[in-house]
Amino acid sequence: MAQNGKHQSPERGDSPASMQLFARAILSMIAANLVSLGISDMTGIGGKTGYLIANVVLFAAFMTPILYVLLYRPMKRYISERDRAVNEANAVMQKQQATVRELTILSEMMGYINAEIKQERVLMSLVVRAKELLRAEYAALLLITGVSEGKAVFVSSDPDHDLGKGEWLLTGPFADVLSGFAPLRIDQENPDGLAFCPDGTRNLMAVPLISNGRVHGLLVLLNKHDGNFTAEDEDTLINFAFHAYQAIWLNAEITRMANTDGLTGLNNHRVFQERLAAELNRHIRYSRKLSLMMLDIDHFKSFNDNYGHQTGDRVLKELAATMEHFVRSMDITARYGGEEFVIVLPETPVEEAFMVADRLRQKIFNNGFILESGERIPLSISIGVAGFPDDARIHSELVKCADKALYHAKRTGRNRVCTYHETVVEMPDNDI
Numbered sequence: 001m002a003q004n005g006k007h008q009s010p011e012r013g014d015s016p017a018s019m020q021l022f023a024r025a026i027l028s029m030i031a032a033n034l035v036s037l038g039i040s041d042m043t044g045i046g047g048k049t050g051y052l053i054a055n056v057v058l059f060a061a062f063m064t065p066i067l068y069v070l071l072y073r074p075m076k077r078y079i080s081e082r083d084r085a086v087n088e089a090n091a092v093m094q095k096q097q098a099t100v101r102e103l104t105i106l107s108e109m110m111g112y113i114n115a116e117i118k119q120e121r122v123l124m125s126l127v128v129r130a131k132e133l134l135r136a137e138y139a140a141l142l143l144i145t146g147v148s149e150g151k152a153v154f155v156s157s158d159p160d161h162d163l164g165k166g167e168w169l170l171t172g173p174f175a176d177v178l179s180g181f182a183p184l185r186i187d188q189e190n191p192d193g194l195a196f197c198p199d200g201t202r203n204l205m206a207v208p209l210i211s212n213g214r215v216h217g218l219l220v221l222l223n224k225h226d227g228n229f230t231a232e233d234e235d236t237l238i239n240f241a242f243h244a245y246q247a248i249w250l251n252a253e254i255t256r257m258a259n260t261d262g263l264t265g266l267n268n269h270r271v272f273q274e275r276l277a278a279e280l281n282r283h284i285r286y287s288r289k290l291s292l293m294m295l296d297i298d299h300f301k302s303f304n305d306n307y308g309h310q311t312g313d314r315v316l317k318e319l320a321a322t323m324e325h326f327v328r329s330m331d332i333t334a335r336y337g338g339e340e341f342v343i344v345l346p347e348t349p350v351e352e353a354f355m356v357a358d359r360l361r362q363k364i365f366n367n368g369f370i371l372e373s374g375e376r377i378p379l380s381i382s383i384g385v386a387g388f389p390d391d392a393r394i395h396s397e398l399v400k401c402a403d404k405a406l407y408h409a410k411r412t413g414r415n416r417v418c419t420y421h422e423t424v425v426e427m428p429d430n431d432i
Contacts, residue, residue: 119252123155126244127219131157133240134205134233136221142169143209143217144178153217169218174206177218183207183238187228205229207238211249261335263313264320272334272342277395279332279346280388289390291353293343294402295360295383298414300339303379307371315369315379322367326360342402350387350419357383357417365415380415382406391420 123141131139143153154169168174177184184206206220219241221229259271267275276292283290297303297315304312316339323333323341332344345353361381369379384405392398401420409418 119248120153120155122248122251123153126241126248127155127157129244130219130221130237130240134221134229134237135225137223137225138221140169140220141209141217142220145214145216169206169220174218174220177206177208178215181208181210181215183234185229185231185234203228205234205237207234207241209241209245211246216245216249264317264335266320266324266341267332267334269334269336272332272336272344273395275332276344276398279344280395280398283346283388284393288347289349290388291345291348291350292386292388292398292402293345293353293357293383294336294399294406295341295343295357295381296406296410297339298380298382298410311371318369319364319381322364323360326363327356340406342399350385350390350421353385353387354417354419357385361415361417382409382414383417384409384420385417386420
């Protein structure tokens with residue numbers, strides 16, 4: 001019963017006030033009668049006229065509270081409820097408009113991801129669109145893994161302020177975002193623990209970039225134009241960043257799988273041919289020299305027969321890793337097929353390429369290969385080298401020349417480096 005008393009309807013809650021109004025109406029009626037009789041006696045107006053005046057006054061006095069109870073209060077309640085409904089509808093409409101805006105920006109972002117090849121431009125688009133979405137003054141992204149292939153990438157919406165190339169995003173509370181999968185929102189000027197933030201920082205928000213169950217980096221916004229970042233802003237940025245980066249990562253992964261060899265992680269045969277042709281066109285345009293190395297593991301079939309194909313796969317992967325660490329960043333490494341690999345050396349004449357190839361050969365031979373049992377077994381490679389423009393002027397011919405040089409190295413003893421020029425000098429004409 002006590003509980004019912006606490007939850008009375010507005011109508012029940014107003015009943016005492018209604019009774020008071022009704023009592024006041026009765027008193028008003030009695031008072032009106034007395035007043036009308038007094039007026040009648042004073043003015044000498046009696047009979048029907050006095051009775052009529054008295055009843056008019058009585059009716060007005062009686063109906064005023066009744067109309068208040070029956071019309072004014074329900075109308076007031078209706079207007080209040082209508083205003084509340086309008087406010088709620090406006091809030092829903094604003095939220096829907098914000099959602100439509102978010103989806104529009106996200107849709108534009110997805111289209112850009114599918115159309116753009118260069119990852120740097122895609123990441124810049126993510127930064128700029130996040131800045132627009134939350135109406136911030138500045139945005140930055142730090143990628144420490146994922147599509148950056150192990151290299152830290154920093155992207156800023158303001159190219160004139162690199163802010164230390166993103167080192168500031170690895171310290172203080174930002175480190176917690178990277179390690180704890182948790183967003184960060186700070187609403188204070190020049191916050192403590194964020195010494196690397198630019199001067200004039202009023203507020204900030206950071207969310208992790210997550211894909212495949214790992215944090216790959218974080219996205220940071222500074223200084224919202226119209227006040228502080230809110231919890232709704234945080235949800236919006238988390239949702240936008242998650243879907244956009246998922247698409248970026250998936251697109252990069254598909255591209256990587258299409259362009260690399262599944263076992264070694266090097267460029268595959270198709271990409272090698274495309275990049276060699278592109279490099280040759282560039283070297284033709286600027287009249288520069290280029291060399292191509294083709295290498296092969298000696299007696300690899302016997303190795304597989306003796307130790308098994310799984311061990312052979314380990315040899316291929318270790319050789320690929322050695323090549324990647326041995327060459328320059330501008331060089332192009334690829335698996336040509338089977339146990340054959342190629343290395344394109346831009347801006348390199350054949351004489352220099354020969355020395356590079358021989359150092360790689362010696363490294364492989366000196367290191368050998370260690371079996372799972374711990375036993376070290378010998379391993380050697382043979383390498384053929386051909387150069388542009390001395391040996392060939394189109395990429396298909398350059399590959400043939402390097403292949404002939406490799407064949408000559410294997411035919412003349414293996415574990416050695418030969419140039420195409422040597423094959424021309426030493427091999428009979430019918431073997432060239």
